[in-house]
Amino acid sequence: MKILSIETSCDETAISIIEANGDFDDSKFDILANIVHSQIPEHAPYGGVFPAVAKREHSRNLVPVLQKALEQSYENSKSQIQNSKQISDDKVQEVEKILEREPELLEQFLKVIPTLEIPDIDAIAVTHGPGLEPALWVGINFAKALSIVWDKPIITTNHMLGHVFSTLLNEENPKIEFPAIALLVSGGHTELILVKDWCEYEKIGQTRDDAVGEAFDKVARLLDLPYPGGPEISKLAEKLGPRGSKFEFPRPMLHSKDFDFSFSGLKTSVLYTVKKLGELTQEDKEEVAHEFQQAAIDVLVKKTIKAAQKYNAKTVILGGGVAANTELRKQLTEAVEKNLPNSTMQIPDIKFTGDNAAMIAIAGYFTYLKNGVTQEPLKIEADGNLSL
Ligand code: KG4
Numbered sequence: 001m002k003i004l005s006i007e008t009s010c011d012e013t014a015i016s017i018i019e020a021n022g023d024f025d026d027s028k029f030d031i032l033a034n035i036v037h038s039q040i041p042e043h044a045p046y047g048g049v050f051p052a053v054a055k056r057e058h059s060r061n062l063v064p065v066l067q068k069a070l071e072q073s074y075e076n077s078k079s080q081i082q083n084s085k086q087i088s089d090d091k092v093q094e095v096e097k098i099l100e101r102e103p104e105l106l107e108q109f110l111k112v113i114p115t116l117e118i119p120d121i122d123a124i125a126v127t128h129g130p131g132l133e134p135a136l137w138v139g140i141n142f143a144k145a146l147s148i149v150w151d152k153p154i155i156t157t158n159h160m161l162g163h164v165f166s167t168l169l170n171e172e173n174p175k176i177e178f179p180a181i182a183l184l185v186s187g188g189h190t191e192l193i194l195v196k197d198w199c200e201y202e203k204i205g206q207t208r209d210d211a212v213g214e215a216f217d218k219v220a221r222l223l224d225l226p227y228p229g230g231p232e233i234s235k236l237a238e239k240l241g242p243r244g245s246k247f248e249f250p251r252p253m254l255h256s257k258d259f260d261f262s263f264s265g266l267k268t269s270v271l272y273t274v275k276k277l278g279e280l281t282q283e284d285k286e287e288v289a290h291e292f293q294q295a296a297i298d299v300l301v302k303k304t305i306k307a308a309q310k311y312n313a314k315t316v317i318l319g320g321g322v323a324a325n326t327e328l329r330k331q332l333t334e335a336v337e338k339n340l341p342n343s344t345m346q347i348p349d350i351k352f353t354g355d356n357a358a359m360i361a362i363a364g365y366f367t368y369l370k371n372g373v374t375q376e377p378l379k380i381e382a383d384g385n386l387s388l
């Protein structure tokens, strides 16, 4: 089946079109279109994601991103183009009501959508949580409006499920065997998920305060680095090379008996060190970045390995924006090889670590395989705290 997926939970406006086939164990995904519009320049002055700006930017960008996705899919497939048709007055009224809180999106919608051919898709998948509620609502309302004018069903998907299975987007046809342990690390989440089967999950640990990506971003700010801080810290740390840092930061909860994390104490420790140093040299910054990154990785790797051992995981999965971090990828892979000889490591290609809609299509397909299409489109709501 063909799925058009929409992702607006944070600061990426993303739309994909995926051809999905097979059952859970032999599923196959062809990416016909994958467009991600990042809002980083808009949020950079705030040093983090600003919800009202995210909502405004999604409203502004969804229609152009959809147009690009449709163009890309027509180049990539011999999609049959169904004829465009005028939107009836009744439907226009419904769309006006659905998008009444997004006037900029409504205006573009009514101008552009009637000029487009109705795409050859079977369903629309949309993220309904977790994430920033104002941002989620824009994507949901857009999905509802499209569902009305194109007569297509909606499948709601959990954003974190997308991160768990984003590794299936890799070209070399990865294999996930259960039980699996997934470490999900992003700007909003740090979670360990026990994946018992394709549709059976249990969150076994999470951060008690800051998410690890948030800690990277905050430490970057202390070092006068631009947002998002993760890639900047990683680059600085790399300059120092394998030599250890002269600083020593704590590894919070490294030896705790549970699978929870905490990163705010680590961030505070960096803050004190930076304050004590006063004016920072380039070398100081490299040393701080290196030791902060290593402290975060030590905790993430140790807890993930411990969880994988406890639950006899056959697969260890890494996902989320921080999964782009080279050292984390390397050190977790090495730790799995060393400590879990019967497990394989699954990491998404860098282009699928951050938020994207292709992973939302996969999550949508699995939700469809399990439940079919059960959603009543107009009843769909955002749930900022949705859990797996
Ligand atoms: O998954 P994502 O794109 O969006 C959220 O749902 O949060 O993750 C973004 C986070 C940011 O905090 C960013 O600094 C971090 O991922 N990040 C990194 C790297 N690339 C992105 N953190 C560490 N190292 C990286 N290379």
Ligand code: ZN
Binding pocket: 159, 163, 186, 320, 321, 354, 355
């Ligand atoms: Zn995410």
